[in-house]
Amino acid sequence: MSRKRTAILISGRGSNMVALMEASAIDTFPAEIVLVLSNVPDAPGLAKAAAAGIQTKAIDHKAFEDRPQFEAAVQAELDAADVELVCLAGFMRLLTDEFVTAWHNRMINIHPSLLPSYKGLDTHRRVIRDGGRITGCTVHYVRSQMDQGPIIAQAAVPVHADDTDERLAARVLEAEHALYPMALELVANGTVRVAGEKVRFEGKDLDQPALLSPAKTG
Numbered sequence: 001m002s003r004k005r006t007a008i009l010i011s012g013r014g015s016n017m018v019a020l021m022e023a024s025a026i027d028t029f030p031a032e033i034v035l036v037l038s039n040v041p042d043a044p045g046l047a048k049a050a051a052a053g054i055q056t057k058a059i060d061h062k063a064f065e066d067r068p069q070f071e072a073a074v075q076a077e078l079d080a081a082d083v084e085l086v087c088l089a090g091f092m093r094l095l096t097d098e099f100v101t102a103w104h105n106r107m108i109n110i111h112p113s114l115l116p117s118y119k120g121l122d123t124h125r126r127v128i129r130d131g132g133r134i135t136g137c138t139v140h141y142v143r144s145q146m147d148q149g150p151i152i153a154q155a156a157v158p159v160h161a162d163d164t165d166e167r168l169a170a171r172v173l174e175a176e177h178a179l180y181p182m183a184l185e186l187v188a189n190g191t192v193r194v195a196g197e198k199v200r201f202e203g204k205d206l207d208q209p210a211l212l213s214p215a216k217t218g
């Protein structure tokens with residue numbers, strides 16, 4: 001089995017990155033992490049990836065005049081590493097239509113809400129403010145609009161009455177760490193495909209819901 005050569009793009013602590021790296025450390029996992037790239041040179045995730053023996057690269061977006069020039073540098077690194085799949089994991093830069101199109105159906109993202117609800121930042125604070133009882137996380141293919149694109153997998157996480165943003169974030173993050181590797185596996189082994197901007201599961205009933213709950217949702 002040839003494993004899909006995968007890059008992870010980060011901007012910060014990289015806990016989802018670690019979850020993906022740990023899953024891919026097993027030979028039979030269908031994706032191999034060949035590059036971790038950060039737009040923030042001192043992102044803590046870079047050191048964690050390097051410690052795990054993964055090739056890392058920092059490309060400071062501030063060093064470029066505009067977004068296309070920054071992305072050209074990113075693309076050059078992805079090309080140099082023969083990357084086939086890109087995972088965004090806490091990558092805090094908006095991407096141009098051109099970059100997103102170049103990676104159409106080959107770039108996925110994790111977002112800490114049940115999309116299409118609560119796009120954007122500060123999801124947990126807003127869920128608590130609105131009195132939501134259930135939230136969660138979503139892995140989706142990346143499209144030009146932020147936090148939008150065919151949904152690959154979601155995990156539901158309960159909101160507790162006494163939750164703070166931090167407590168809820170920690171509970172959702174635990175679900176993220178289970179969900180993202182699961183979703184990457186489905187993408188990398190060809191189980192999912194996109195048809196009509198919806199994810200279909202190969203060999204399964206077309207009406208199968210794209211809902212996967214990890215065992216531990218807190």
Ligand code: GRF
Binds near residue numbers: 010014016176
């Ligand atoms: C996660 O909550 C992820 O869903 C969001 O950004 C956060 C990144 O955290 N996109 P980490 O860097 O993976 O720890």
